[in-house]
Structure formats: structure tokens, C-alpha cells
Amino acid sequence: MVFAIDLAKKASLLNEVPIGCVIVNKEKEIISYAHNMTIQMKDPSAHAELLAIKLACKKLNVLKLIDCELYTTLEPCEMCQYLIIQTGIKKVYFGAYSDSIMKNKLKIKNNFLKRNEYYGGINEKECSDLIKKFFSDLRS
Amino acid sequence: MVFAIDLAKKASLLNEVPIGCVIVNKEKEIISYAHNMTIQMKDPSAHAELLAIKLACKKLNVLKLIDCELYTTLEPCEMCQYLIIQTGIKKVYFGAYSDSIMKNKLKIKNNFLKRNEYYGGINEKECSDLIKKFFSDLRS
Numbered sequence: 136m137v138f139a140i141d142l143a144k145k146a147s148l149l150n151e152v153p154i155g156c157v158i159v160n161k162e163k164e165i166i167s168y169a170h171n172m173t174i175q176m177k178d179p180s181a182h183a184e185l186l187a188i189k190l191a192c193k194k195l196n197v198l199k200l201i202d203c204e205l206y207t208t209l210e211p212c213e214m215c216q217y218l219i220i221q222t223g224i225k226k227v228y229f230g231a232y233s234d235s236i237m238k239n240k241l242k243i244k245n246n247f248l249k250r251n252e253y254y255g256g257i258n259e260k261e262c263s264d265l266i267k268k269f270f271s272d273l274r275s
Numbered sequence: 276m277v278f279a280i281d282l283a284k285k286a287s288l289l290n291e292v293p294i295g296c297v298i299v300n301k302e303k304e305i306i307s308y309a310h311n312m313t314i315q316m317k318d319p320s321a322h323a324e325l326l327a328i329k330l331a332c333k334k335l336n337v338l339k340l341i342d343c344e345l346y347t348t349l350e351p352c353e354m355c356q357y358l359i360i361q362t363g364i365k366k367v368y369f370g371a372y373s374d375s376i377m378k379n380k381l382k383i384k385n386n387f388l389k390r391n392e393y394y395g396g397i398n399e400k401e402c403s404d405l406i407k408k409f410f411s412d413l414r415s
């Protein structure tokens with residue numbers, strides 16, 4: 136998670152929403168990592184998790200990441216949750232809880248919770264402060 | 276939709292699930308199009324809709340596709356629905372209804388229906404038959 140937070144900090148230097156993601160295998164070796172790149176790549180799908188999952192699949196030459204675990208600084212959005220379910224990533228560790236997901240209370244989350252081990256609130260304050268600071272700077 | 280079906284047919288020749296997608300602007304000019312490429316690209320996110328949305332954003336150099344309409348041969352999955360909502364595409368026309376979405380009855384669909392005009396069942400039989408044939412060939 137410390138590495139994911141470093142990635143999130145790098146993202147904010149590029150004016151990207153500060154979210155970082157790291158994927159490891161069952162030996163806890165890093166397979167792939169990414170931070171948000173939507174603005175740099177002009178790609179609304181370029182979330183940290185989606186990019187890291189794509190990289191991991193390319194690197195391992197697979198479409199499933201059954202034995203992998205994902206660390207991300209923010210609770211994944213519905214798009215990334217879908218991809219986590221599809222690729223069979225079983226364990227997800229995230230930092231800050233997402234307000235938008237809690238507000239929408241999306242059913243996909245229930246599916247997600249059933250199929251995945253899902254641990255939130257890891258280094259929560261640091262992850263959450265990064266995002267709050269980013270949006271507060273943006274507004275001012 | 277006829278062009279989207281042609282794209283879906285091309286996908287099946289590459290052993291990809293036959294789904295095609297076309298994005299047009301309000302003058303009904305084609306902005307981008309794609310078919311499923313998950314196997315070819317070894318990318319679980321390479322759905323027709325996601326690829327077409329990415330291409331449209333790149334081409335127009337934007338992150339929002341407010342004035343665009345999307346045609347797809349299959350009801351979009353939750354990942355693509357999220358991206359459709361995020362990019363503000365207002366009108367979506369799809370061919371076959373997705374069994375998996377109906378089974379999951381995902382809440383995201385409700386959000387989706389509220390924010391988007393969503394027209395299903397266009398050339399439904401042709402779109403649906405393509406997918407059924409693909410999976411039946413795969414099994415045999």
C-alpha cells in the first residue's frame with residue numbers, strides 16, 4: 136500500500152486524481168502497478184486499477200489473475216470492480232472509502248463482496264487526505 | 276446498427292465474442308467504432324464499447340461525449356455502462372439483451388436508465404443469433 140500511495144502522489148504531480156494501484160502475485164512479488172492517467176492519456180477508462188490489471192494480463196499473457204492480489208488507494212469504482220470480478224482477483228485491499236460508491240450503493244458491490252475478499256481502510260487517512268487535498272487545490 | 280453487426284461478424288472471424296460498437300455525433304457522423312478484442316489484445320477490458328469510447332475521446336480530444344450516441348450489438352456490461360455514464364453519452368441503442376445483466380439485476384442499470392436514453396432490441400435476433408452461434412461453435 137505504501138508503494139500504491141507513492142504512485143498516487145506521482146499522479147497528483149501530473150494533475151491526475153491521486154490514485155495508485157499495485158498488483159502482486161501469491162508470493163507477494165509485484166506484477167504491475169499504475170496510477171490514474173485519464174487526463175494524460177485522454178482516456179476516461181485510464182483508472183489506476185484498470186491500467187494495472189491490463190499490464191498484469193499483458194505481462195503474464197493471461198486474461199485471468201486468479202492468484203493475484205490488488206492494492207489500491209481508493210475503493211474501486213464500478214468499472215474497475217467489474218474487471219476485478221472478471222479477472223478473478225480474489226483479494227482486494229483499498230485505502231480510502233469512495234463516497235460516490237457509498238452514495239450509489241450499487242448492487243455490483245454486493246456481487247463483488249460475495250466473490251472477493253475485500254479489505255478497506257488500509258492507510259485510510261493518508262489515502263483519503265491525498266484525494267481531499269487534490270480536489271481542494273483544484274477548487275481554489 | 277448494421278455497421279455494428281458487420282463489426283461483430285469481423286470479431287467472430289478472429290474468435291472474439293461477436294460484439295460490435297459504433298459511436299456517432301449528433302449529425303449521425305461516425306466518430307469511432309470497434310469490436311471485441313479481448314483475446315487478440317490479451318486485455319480483459321477490450322470490449323467493443325470501451326474501445327470505441329476510448330477512440331472517440333482520443334479523436335475528439337475530450338473526456339466527455341455529451342453529444343454522441345452509441346450503437347452496440349449487445350446490452351453493455353457494467354464496466355461499459357459505467358464508462359457510458361462517466362462520458363455522458365445520452366443515447367444508447369443496443370441489439371441483444373444480455374442474460375448476465377438481467378440475472379444480476381445490477382443497480383448500476385437503474386442509474387444508467389435514469390441518466391441515459393436506452394433503447395434495446397434493435398435488430399435483436401441477428402445480434403443475438405451471432406452470439407448464440409459463437410458460443411455453440413465454441414462448445415462443439
